[in-house]
Amino acid sequence: MRKIHVIGIGAGDPDQLTLQAVKALRDTEVFFILDKGEVKADLVRLRRDILGTHLPQGTYRTVEARDPERDRTAEGAGYSPAVGDWRSARAGVFERLIAGELGEDGTGAFLVWGDPSLYDSTLGVLEEVLERGAVAFEYDVVPGISSVSSLAARHRTGLNRVARPVQITTGRRLAEGLPEGVDDVVVMLDAHQTFQRYADTGEDIDIYWGAYLGTPDEILVSGPLAETAPHIIEVRAQAREHKGWIMDTYLLRRRPRDEGASGPG
Numbered sequence: 001m002r003k004i005h006v007i008g009i010g011a012g013d014p015d016q017l018t019l020q021a022v023k024a025l026r027d028t029e030v031f032f033i034l035d036k037g038e039v040k041a042d043l044v045r046l047r048r049d050i051l052g053t054h055l056p057q058g059t060y061r062t063v064e065a066r067d068p069e070r071d072r073t074a075e076g077a078g079y080s081p082a083v084g085d086w087r088s089a090r091a092g093v094f095e096r097l098i099a100g101e102l103g104e105d106g107t108g109a110f111l112v113w114g115d116p117s118l119y120d121s122t123l124g125v126l127e128e129v130l131e132r133g134a135v136a137f138e139y140d141v142v143p144g145i146s147s148v149s150s151l152a153a154r155h156r157t158g159l160n161r162v163a164r165p166v167q168i169t170t171g172r173r174l175a176e177g178l179p180e181g182v183d184d185v186v187v188m189l190d191a192h193q194t195f196q197r198y199a200d201t202g203e204d205i206d207i208y209w210g211a212y213l214g215t216p217d218e219i220l221v222s223g224p225l226a227e228t229a230p231h232i233i234e235v236r237a238q239a240r241e242h243k244g245w246i247m248d249t250y251l252l253r254r255r256p257r258d259e260g261a262s263g264p265g
């Protein structure tokens with residue numbers, strides 16, 4: 001039976017690879033690397049560096065494939081079908097890679113940015129490949145250090161406050177409003193700096209922002225949202241212009257009116 005490891009590799013710092021991830025790398029013959037285009041070439045390079053650091057040369061193969069483009073213009077009711085079409089196109093690519101590049105008893109791996117459980121489609125796509133039934137395999141998942149863990153660690157803060165919930169969401173969702181009953185909100189996949197909408201509401205909100213976490217280009221900014229938002233927007237625009245791409249994540253923390261419940265814990 002073919003075997004696939006889905007390996008979380010951390011959010012940018014090669015030192016974030018866990019011992020379990022290194023074991024899984026060493027058990028792998030073929031690594032499937034999906035290239036998302038020019039701007040993400042840095043991320044492909046980082047994956048290659050990770051392999052070069054942990055594995056002796058000549059003991060493994062890498063196979064690169066082009067990740068299908070997603071229709072990023074789809075909005076509203078068209079959004080979910082567009083994501084569904086993209087997943088199916090990815091399933092076709094995964095199927096070809098697994099069937100074409102792995103022997104009947106071969107072991108392959110997908111290296112997943114951060115942790116595979118968080119805003120990543122690899123597990124869903126592998127399930128779709130299995131459902132299609134054209135190629136059979138077993139797979140396991142190695143957890144990784146997510147950008148959310150990295151963000152909290154670099155700002156030396158917890159994500160929740162005493163006995164309170166925390167919500168992880170997207171920029172798209174945040175645009176619909178801050179969630180009810182949740183004062184700590186982690187936002188990922190935000191191309192539009194949605195935090196700006198909450199800078200002038202008069203609410204006491206702090207932001208903990210991080211870009212390129214774990215890489216030599218890492219940028220951290222934190223402070224009261226009303227004062228800090230313009231600075232983040234400027235720094236973000238400059239960094240994006242300079243590198244050609246950006247990945248950023250942030251925590252919005254609403255200060256409770258009852259200060260008794262404040263402080264991480």
Ligand SMILES: C[S@@+](CC[C@H](N)C(=O)[O-])C[C@H]1O[C@@H](n2cnc3c(N)ncnc32)[C@H](O)[C@@H]1O
Pocket residue numbers: 011012112113114115116117118119120145146147148187188189190210211212213214215247248249
């Ligand atoms: C498709 S999601 C993948 C998340 C990933 N599975 C994880 O566990 O972090 C991509 C989003 O993760 C966040 N992200 C990933 N790596 C990051 C990094 N090094 N620095 C800042 N944000 C990062 C950004 O919000 C980016 O838009």
